Amino acid sequence: MAENNTYDAIVVGSGISGGWAAKELTEKGLKVLMLERGRNIVHIKDYPSATKEAWDFPHRGQRTQQMIQDYPKLKRDYPLNEINLDFWANDKDSPYTETKKFAWFRGYHLGGRSLMWGRQSYRWNKADFEANKKDGIATDWPIRYEDLAPWYTYAEGFAGISGSKEGLDVLPDGNFLPPMDMNCVEKAVADRIKSHYKGVRNMFIGRTANLTVPHKSRTNCQFRNKCWLGCPFGAYFSTQSSTLPAAMATGNLTVRPWSIVTKVVYDKDKKRATGVEILDAESNQTYTYNAKIIFLNASAFNSTWILMNSATEVWPDGLGSSSGELGHNVMDHHFRLGARAQFDGFEDKYYFGRRANGIYIPRYRNWANDKRDYIRGFGYQGSASREGWSRDVSELGLGADLKNALTEPGNWNMGITAFGEMLPYHENKMTLNKNMKDKWGLPVIDFDVEIKDNEKKMRVDMMADAKEMLEAAGGKDVQTYDAGYEPGMGIHEMGTARMGRDPKTSVLNAHNQVWEAPNVFVTDGACMTSASCVNPSLTYMALTARAADFAVKELKKQNL
Secondary structure, three states: OOOOOEEEEEEEOOOHHHHHHHHHHHHOOOOEEEEOOOEOOOOOOOOOOOOOOHHHOOOOOOOOHHHHHHOOOHHHOOOOOOOOHHHOOOOOOOOOEEOOOOOOOOOOEOOHHHHOOOOEOOOOOHHHHHHHHHHOOOOOOOOOHHHHHHHHHHHHHHHOEEOOOOOEOOEOOOOEEOOOOOOHHHHHHHHHHHHHOOOOOOOEEOOEOEOOOOEOOEOOOOOOOOHHHOOOOOOEOOHHHHHHHHHHHOOOEEEEOOEEEEEEEEEOOOOEEEEEEEEEOOOOOEEEEEEEEEEEOOOHHHHHHHHHOOOOOOOOOOOOOOOOOOOEOOEOOEOOEEEEEEEOOOOOOOOOOOOOOOEEEOOOOOOOOOOOOOOOOEEEEEEEEEOOOOOOOOOOOOOHHHHHHOOOOOOEEEEEEEEEOOOOOOOOEEEEEEEEEOOOOOEEEEEEOOOOHHHHHHHHHHHHHHHHHHHHOOOEEEEEEEOOOOOOOOOOOEOOOOEOOOOOOOOEOOOOEEOOEEEEEEOOHHHOOOOOOOOOHHHHHHHHHHHHHHHHHHHHOOOO
16 A cells, blocks of 8 residues: 555654654644654663663673774763663764864654653743843844743643742742652752852752653653663653653554655745655655645754755755854853762761752842843752762772771762853854765755853853852862863754744744744754753743644644
8 A cells, every 4th residue: 555645744853842743733633744764762662771780781881992983973972882872873874064063962763862861841931031132132032931831831731840849030930740859968958058148049959851750641750860761661751651652642643764854845836835855764765745734843953954955946045044044043051060069967868769850050140130241141950969889998998898888878979060051143053064975865964163252251150159059058178170061062952943023033933933934833942042041841842832733723724
């Protein structure tokens, strides 16, 4: 029987936003085709490392010299290891080039990085949506917090976000499941910070997409802290555990893996997209699929790559390029610096399990009455723990004394890492490098991105404030660190197809529609107009649910 090539909607990508698009569109009655460029991953069955320990691997989960040679980009940070290497895109098959250094860590498989993400889930605040206009930076967001607030509530309610309500304007409360507990040192540090800074700075348990109670047929977190290996309990939000089962239950979803979308097919007379063209990654055959609406959710840079490679006979730089902003305004969260300290007085205390979460200290710089010599701000993530048997006890080099010492937990330590906002600079961009091709003969992305003076000034405070807070909380031997940062390392890529109020200065309108093709929606990180300093995935979920609701209503009105 011939394969069906016509659907009501096509969703390109199956990660966090793609899964949400598929769920929302199918539940509203549309027949949907989800296209994933990589392999299929079946929930539970295809998580081979989820129940293994370090000793089950030949190199105890570490990287080998051969892996370092084979993965020159992935080796720059933690993704290169033997435990879940197959969850990360292959540097050889899918290369990219760098005018300036950029760390791009991708997941080319069903579920994308929803299987490996850090799960920290925060709402933006009102000021985040107004900051560009206030500061005269880039372009104004076409929406405000009030537009997205009900969709945050909706997304939190389905995804299952655990957290505590704190009543802070800088970090709005949400629709939370019961929070996880802080351990004894974290509680003490939180109390001391709040007291010392008279409530201006606050610390509490992270807001995470890990269940603390059973939710939507999923089991609560088992405190194994193996989330990035795939969770057989479905205890954290991923496409496989949450949105995909919901979409499949409607009977309206078709999933096609190994499908690299190479372009959106555009009808210049109707000024609408008619479908997409794909390259089958296994057979190298080309196919066309038709639909009334298209959601691009291939991750920020790949969605923009598709736009750049589309409608070039009308616009040389691609569909959505008429503003001159397509590919520009690349953003990430700059981090990898902070402080750590030792805390005495808790030697008789310990904690339960391996909590898949940490603490959060929300932004306080350039907030309320605070003014700095840079704009925007940063927050901190971190945790406290006790040293275990693998610690180095230099005074007891070997023998029975060493063994006896290691039967008791070591010192309590706490570390906090800052995550700062990166401004949307027009000159920070991605382009198509047609001089280099990937495994399938397609042009690769070149990155020309850097942090600038605003971020560099912010980083001074990010490290100094960490030291100051740990000292104020009673920490001993406080040490700062800066592990070095290059854009992309935050794995929070944003921008390149930004939303805006004017087609002359933006790629998308207030409902995530491409100005030149209103039946094409982009709701992943590409759409972001600025970056805030909080993890962005919850905002992608809310924007996607909002755009899908709008798309279906417009479809029924025959406006698309």
